[in-house]
Amino acid sequence: MDSESHQEVGPTADSQQAQQNGEPALLRKVVKTYDTRGGWTLHRLASATEFSCVCCKRQKRAKLMATQSGVWDSLCCNGCYGQHLSTA
Numbered sequence: 001m002d003s004e005s006h007q008e009v010g011p012t013a014d015s016q017q018a019q020q021n022g023e024p025a026l027l028r029k030v031v032k033t034y035d036t037r038g039g040w041t042l043h044r045l046a047s048a049t050e051f052s053c054v055c056c057k058r059q060k061r062a063k064l065m066a067t068q069s070g071v072w073d074s075l076c077c078n079g080c081y082g083q084h085l086s087t088a
């Protein structure tokens, strides 16, 4: 029964560790972070990701998203980010 012991150690241990650190899953996909402007920080992810924008309350799917004060619970779409900058 060698195969059984092999299943216990796998790539799943990695993702569990990251969650324990309190690191948002989205943060691991960030490939570029832009300067913070007007309290919002724009991020580019490696791939399009679904999220709900706290500003327009819409479900979005995009590579670009902004966080407010670095809080990943408050995600904002690229369109609303642009609005924030123009009104800041």
Ligand SMILES: [Zn+2]
Pocket (backbone or CB within 6 Å): 053, 054, 055, 056, 057, 058, 076, 077, 078, 079, 080, 081
């Ligand atoms: Zn929005």
